[in-house]
Amino acid sequence: MKKSFLYLGKQPIANSFLSTLSKKSIKSEYFYNLIVSFDTKNYLVSVKNPVNPKIQYTDKYAHRASESKTMREAFKNIAYKLQKRFHPKKIMEIGSNDGVFLKNFPKHKVIAVEPCKNLAKITKNKFKTYPNFWNKKLSKLILKRNSKIDLIFSANTISHIPNIKETFEAIFHIISDNGVLVIEDPSLSSIININSYDQFYDEHVYVFSALAIRNIAEKYNFTLFDVEKTDTHGGSLRYFICKKSSNHKKTNRLKKIINEEKHMGLAHIKTYKKFADRVKKSKIKLINLLKKLKKDNKKIISYGATYKSTTVFNYCKIGLDYFHYVTDTTKNKQGKFTPGTHIPIVPPEKGFNDSVDYAFLGAWNFKKEIMNKEKKYLKRGGKFITHVPKVEILS
Numbered sequence: 001m002k003k004s005f006l007y008l009g010k011q012p013i014a015n016s017f018l019s020t021l022s023k024k025s026i027k028s029e030y031f032y033n034l035i036v037s038f039d040t041k042n043y044l045v046s047v048k049n050p051v052n053p054k055i056q057y058t059d060k061y062a063h064r065a066s067e068s069k070t071m072r073e074a075f076k077n078i079a080y081k082l083q084k085r086f087h088p089k090k091i092m093e094i095g096s097n098d099g100v101f102l103k104n105f106p107k108h109k110v111i112a113v114e115p116c117k118n119l120a121k122i123t124k125n126k127f128k129t130y131p132n133f134w135n136k137k138l139s140k141l142i143l144k145r146n147s148k149i150d151l152i153f154s155a156n157t158i159s160h161i162p163n164i165k166e167t168f169e170a171i172f173h174i175i176s177d178n179g180v181l182v183i184e185d186p187s188l189s190s191i192i193n194i195n196s197y198d199q200f201y202d203e204h205v206y207v208f209s210a211l212a213i214r215n216i217a218e219k220y221n222f223t224l225f226d227v228e229k230t231d232t233h234g235g236s237l238r239y240f241i242c243k244k245s246s247n248h249k250k251t252n253r254l255k256k257i258i259n260e261e262k263h264m265g266l267a268h269i270k271t272y273k274k275f276a277d278r279v280k281k282s283k284i285k286l287i288n289l290l291k292k293l294k295k296d297n298k299k300i301i302s303y304g305a306t307y308k309s310t311t312v313f314n315y316c317k318i319g320l321d322y323f324h325y326v327t328d329t330t331k332n333k334q335g336k337f338t339p340g341t342h343i344p345i346v347p348p349e350k351g352f353n354d355s356v357d358y359a360f361l362g363a364w365n366f367k368k369e370i371m372n373k374e375k376k377y378l379k380r381g382g383k384f385i386t387h388v389p390k391v392e393i394l395s
């Protein structure tokens with residue numbers, strides 16, 4: 001049974017940055033009610049009414065995984081580790097973005113699947129790319145033209161696809177008998193631990209735990225045989241899954257992580273209700289802090305036009321009344337406006353200057369990288385505001 005526990009209000013599509021603030025574009029902005037629920041049977045946490053993927057993953061999709069040094073290095077590192085552990089002959093990535101992971105393998109070994117046409121265009125001249133949504137039809141088409149796949153990798157994508165049944169059945173069809181499916185997504189335990197409620201937005205239809213993935217895998221004839229913790233996106237889990245009939249052994253760290261999750265209460269609705277209470281408190285604290293700074297005439301901006309900050313801004317109803325603008329390094333976000341709150345996005349070279357007193361860390365998941373990069377700002381007395389793991393000022 002699905003039980004709703006978190007209400008994050010009316011939200012726009014997190015990646016739908018507006019190109020203009022014309023009456024027409026404001027009127028056509030799409031909003032939905034962001035409600036998060038917990039399934040007491042399989043322990044899966046999900047957005048209650050998922051948005052149609054065709055509205056989300058268009059040829060205007062803004063996120064470029066290669067933008068951040070942290071992500072470039074993380075993908076290079078995992079590609080090396082997977083190659084060394086499994087020696088795959090054929091590798092496929094579902095949701096290959098701009099090729100940041102696949103570029104670490106020999107070209108002839110890889111297949112990219114990426115439904116956002118603008119992103120698929122980036123990789124199509126480098127390696128075999130299918131500009132399609134992942135489903136059974138595509139799986140059959142790829143298998144007609146290729147051998148079975150030994151390693152299927154998918155980072156921050158499987159959690160975005162509403163139809164879990166079709167996703168796993170299509171993978172079952174194409175993966176080799178002893179093949180490995182590696183899925184990586186923000187982990188539910190980290191979100192609960194650090195109160196990062198902004199990981200809930202339209203794209204994150206599911207927020208997985210090892211407990212839930214173990215149940216899903218079993219249901220579709222797979223076995224979860226290993227799990228690894230990673231630092232990406234504020235704490236993610238990397239799941240290693242194989243066919244039930246294959247010979248990969250369950251690891252001790254899988255048992256350990258499953259036990260940790262049980263101990264944390266991830267199998268009980270009570271845990272989620274307590275989390276929702278903490279989220280409400282975080283909202284009040286953030287608004288009060290911004291109000292005070294504004295009263296003191298401080299100039300506040302936001303750093304990183306993230307999808308996560310779409311949730312924060314719209315849930316807390318904070319926009320131009322507090323933030324002068326948002327800075328972001330991504331070229332195709334610059335010159336646009338944030339979804340729902342319509343704050344202008346400018347390049348850091350233009351906006352991150354001596355006039356800024358406080359910068360809200362929209363990209364808090366890159367805190368280390370940003371604090372390192374912005375030493376000069378901090379030295380001259382500039383401060384950051386974060387809401388993760390709690391609302392506080394960083395100086």
Ligand code: TYD
Nearest residue numbers: 068304305306307308327328329330363366
């Ligand atoms: P991302 O981590 O993808 O978060 P989300 O999935 O919530 O959108 O986005 C990080 C954004 O922050 C991306 O648009 C690039 C931007 N950014 C900066 O502007 N400056 C930086 O130093 C870093 C690390 C990121």
